[in-house]
Amino acid sequence: MNTAPLFRPQTTTRRKLPVPTRLLRTRFNPSFPASTSMFSESTFPRAVLVLVAISISALILYGAADSLRFNSSSSGYPFNIFPSHRYSNNSGSSNSDPKLSINDDDGGGGGGGGDGDGDDYKLEKVLKEAAMEDKTVIIATLNEAWAAPNTIIDLFLESFRTGQGTRRLLNHLVIVALDRKAYRRCMEFHAHCFALVTEGLDFHDEAYFMTPAYLEMMWRRIDLLRSVLQMGYNFVFTDADIMWFRDPFPRFYLDADFQIACDHFLGNSSDVQNRPNGGFNYVKSNNRTIEFYKFWYSSRETYPGYHDQDVLNFIKFDPFIEDLGLKMRFLDTAFFGGLCEPSKDLNLVCTMHANCCYGLDSKLHDLRIMLQDWKFFLSLPPTLKRSSSMLWRVPQNCSLNSLRRYDSSEKSDQQSLQH
Numbered sequence: 001m002n003t004a005p006l007f008r009p010q011t012t013t014r015r016k017l018p019v020p021t022r023l024l025r026t027r028f029n030p031s032f033p034a035s036t037s038m039f040s041e042s043t044f045p046r047a048v049l050v051l052v053a054i055s056i057s058a059l060i061l062y063g064a065a066d067s068l069r070f071n072s073s074s075s076g077y078p079f080n081i082f083p084s085h086r087y088s089n090n091s092g093s094s095n096s097d098p099k100l101s102i103n104d105d106d107g108g109g110g111g112g113g114g115d116g117d118g119d120d121y122k123l124e125k126v127l128k129e130a131a132m133e134d135k136t137v138i139i140a141t142l143n144e145a146w147a148a149p150n151t152i153i154d155l156f157l158e159s160f161r162t163g164q165g166t167r168r169l170l171n172h173l174v175i176v177a178l179d180r181k182a183y184r185r186c187m188e189f190h191a192h193c194f195a196l197v198t199e200g201l202d203f204h205d206e207a208y209f210m211t212p213a214y215l216e217m218m219w220r221r222i223d224l225l226r227s228v229l230q231m232g233y234n235f236v237f238t239d240a241d242i243m244w245f246r247d248p249f250p251r252f253y254l255d256a257d258f259q260i261a262c263d264h265f266l267g268n269s270s271d272v273q274n275r276p277n278g279g280f281n282y283v284k285s286n287n288r289t290i291e292f293y294k295f296w297y298s299s300r301e302t303y304p305g306y307h308d309q310d311v312l313n314f315i316k317f318d319p320f321i322e323d324l325g326l327k328m329r330f331l332d333t334a335f336f337g338g339l340c341e342p343s344k345d346l347n348l349v350c351t352m353h354a355n356c357c358y359g360l361d362s363k364l365h366d367l368r369i370m371l372q373d374w375k376f377f378l379s380l381p382p383t384l385k386r387s388s389s390m391l392w393r394v395p396q397n398c399s400l401n402s403l404r405r406y407d408s409s410e411k412s413d414q415q416s417l418q419h
Contacts, residue, residue, distance in 0.1 A: 123194055124231050130174045130192040136234040138173045141221050146240055147182040155367045156240045165247035218308045219300055226293035229285045239279035241354040241363055245374055248350040252282050256329040257289050263340040265333040272316045274330035277355055278309040288326045295320060339395040346377045346390055357398030365397040
């Protein structure tokens with residue numbers, strides 16, 4: 001067999017063939033020994049090394065781009081929602097930018113900023129971590145104005161800590177922050193925080209009653225609660241200006257789909273003439289409640305300019321509710337009171353709401369007095385508690401008169417604009 005090389009350096013009359021053809025002949029012709037390869041022994045390893053180097057460079061560039069994309073998304077805003085996992089008192093992270101600490105994980109909650117799993121950024125993960133065994137969560141919304149130190153949120157949490165049978169319920173509380181500062185503040189003191197950002201809207205200031213920002217905030221939470229129901233979670237929704245003095249669950253109706261607190265309770269929990277307050281309700285997840293919340297939210301277009309509570313007062317008479325088979329109950333103010341209609345017996349009260357109150361300063365003043373009254377009641381000997389005829393010292397700065405004045409000024413403004 002001729003073992004001479006395929007090309008002779010001194011030959012000047014060699015036949016030129018297309019490269020692919022010669023490659024195929026070299027690879028598949030068994031009459032050619034290994035030494036007759038198209039590439040010399042020194043050329044082939046260099047080609048392999050070049051290919052390997054290109055591949056490694058591409059992987060490095062891809063990893064850097066992916067890391068950049070992940071860090072920019074975890075900073076908060078281009079996404080509408082970003083949850084936290086676990087609050088930690090340890091601040092050992094070298095990252096001092098609070099925007100980048102949103103998805104930090106202390107190792108106890110799983111997920112966190114390191115795994116890049118998109119599911120970690122869903123509301124459902126936060127709900128799952130906070131849920132009771134029957135998939136029930138407690139949800140409160142919070143903006144910057146109510147999240148500031150020594151304001152609403154601190155009084156809200158203090159009521160859980162001083163209430164009877166309520167401290168453990170903090171483990172099941174999800175605080176939904178409506179702006180960045182509220183979210184960062186929540187991360188300082190609570191385990192289950194979730195940021196809900198509405199593009200083009202800013203909820204960080206106090207949302208005054210019936211202003212456009214107030215209305216949008218109210219309807220945004222109705223849509224959020226519909227999402228929670230669709231995920232299969234029951235919830236107790238509570239405004240943060242509600243003080244929790246006793247575990248409310250024993251006072252809920254077992255057969256109800258939707259039950260809600262009242263500004264004014266007429267004595268019959270099934271009477272649709274009761275005046276509900278959307279700041280506190282207990283809702284079970286099922287097809288009836290999901291369709292009800294969709295109907296409630298869509299009714300904002302039927303009744304433009306009204307907030308969710310007013311619209312509920314309209315649609316509670318709608319035949320659609322009866323067709324759904326929704327079991328709606330209204331909660332007695334003896335157990336679920338407020339400044340509109342205070343609970344009269346501190347031995348029975350579960351929650352007290354700073355409703356019928358206009359302005360953050362007025363709310364804070366009366367809520368502080370409310371907590372003082374509760375603590376004084378707890379300090380009484382058992383015999384005095386049972387026989388006590390003690391009454392709340394509120395409302396003081398909160399009053400229906402301030403609401404009437406505000407409502408009248410708004411109506412006069414609207415009338416002047418129409419004319």
